[in-house]
Amino acid sequence: MSSLLRISRLIDWINERVGRSVMWLVLIAVVISAGNALVRKLFNTSSNALLEIQWYLFAAIFMLAAGYTFLRNEHVRIDVLTSRLSARGQNIIDVIGILFFLLPMAVLILWLSWPIVTTSLATGEMSQNPGGLIRWPVKMLLPLGLGLLVLQAVSELIKRIAFLSGHGPNPLQKKSAAAATEELVVAIKAQREGTGQ
Template identity: 80%
Template sequence: MSFLLNLSKLIDWINERVGRSVMWLVLIAVVISAGNALVRKLFNTSSNALLEIQWYLFAAIFLLAAGYTFLRNEHVRIDVITGRLSPKGQNVVDIIGILFFMLPMAAMIVWMSWPIVMLSLHSGEMSANPGGLIRWPVKILLPLGFALLILQAVSELIKRVAFITGQGPNPLEKQGAPSAEEELAAAIKQQSAGGAQ
């Protein structure tokens, strides 16, 4: 199990680095989007390449950060039922979800998207829009992003099994500072408590 936990740490490190790097793409996308809007308003002109690079950046943000989001346990969850289970029960539900839903789905997407990426790369596929960009860089994000998600799913599986067998902490416990949503909820609660007095 110690080898698997070290493997999990390595995967976490990879997705942490990728996720932190991808955060900068948000700023780049915003700057390009704002610049494109200004050019369109001020000079009554636009560029398909600038529009498409925004789409490429948004695709990169969502696909490459999926593993990072899973690492941070910030993905969408429906805790109506699992929230009532014990920590061990919650981890068992996650193991079932990872094994029977996430891993097969992500592996199928990687497997089915790879030929499309290779075809786009070998053909030199270009956008049909005048002045558009080449397509394979954005298409390769699909298998790459889902490969990172598969790696993180393996890491999360290892951590959950370690917790259930008593060899690791609960991976579902929130660690560190509260999230932005939790801070906002606390501020709203504090303001409404102050207004009620």
């Protein structure tokens, strides 16, 4: 179990880094969107490339942060029934959900999307809009995002089995808002110390 938990920590580290990097795409998307709106209002002109890059950034945020969202246990849940269960019961439900729903769905979509991605890459597919962008980078987000989600599902499965077998803490235990704020303050301080500010 200890070697599996090491693998789980590595997967968590990867998705943590990807998720924190993807957060910057939100700011970039907002700046591009605001700039495009201003140019359209002030100069009565626009760019298809700028419109499409907004869509691409949204796709990147959504797909690449899926594993990070699962890591943080912030995905959409229906807790009406499971909230009444014990921690053990909730983890058993999650194991069943990961094994029989999440992993099969993600792997199936990954498998079905791969030919679309490779065809787009091989043909150098371009947008049909004048001045639009190439399409294969945005299509590549689908297998990348699903790959990160599958990895995180494996990590979460390991953590839940570790909890059920008495080898780890409850992965479903939510951090309090104060703990999350303290974690953010520590991260900001560490970043400032690293940059010498």
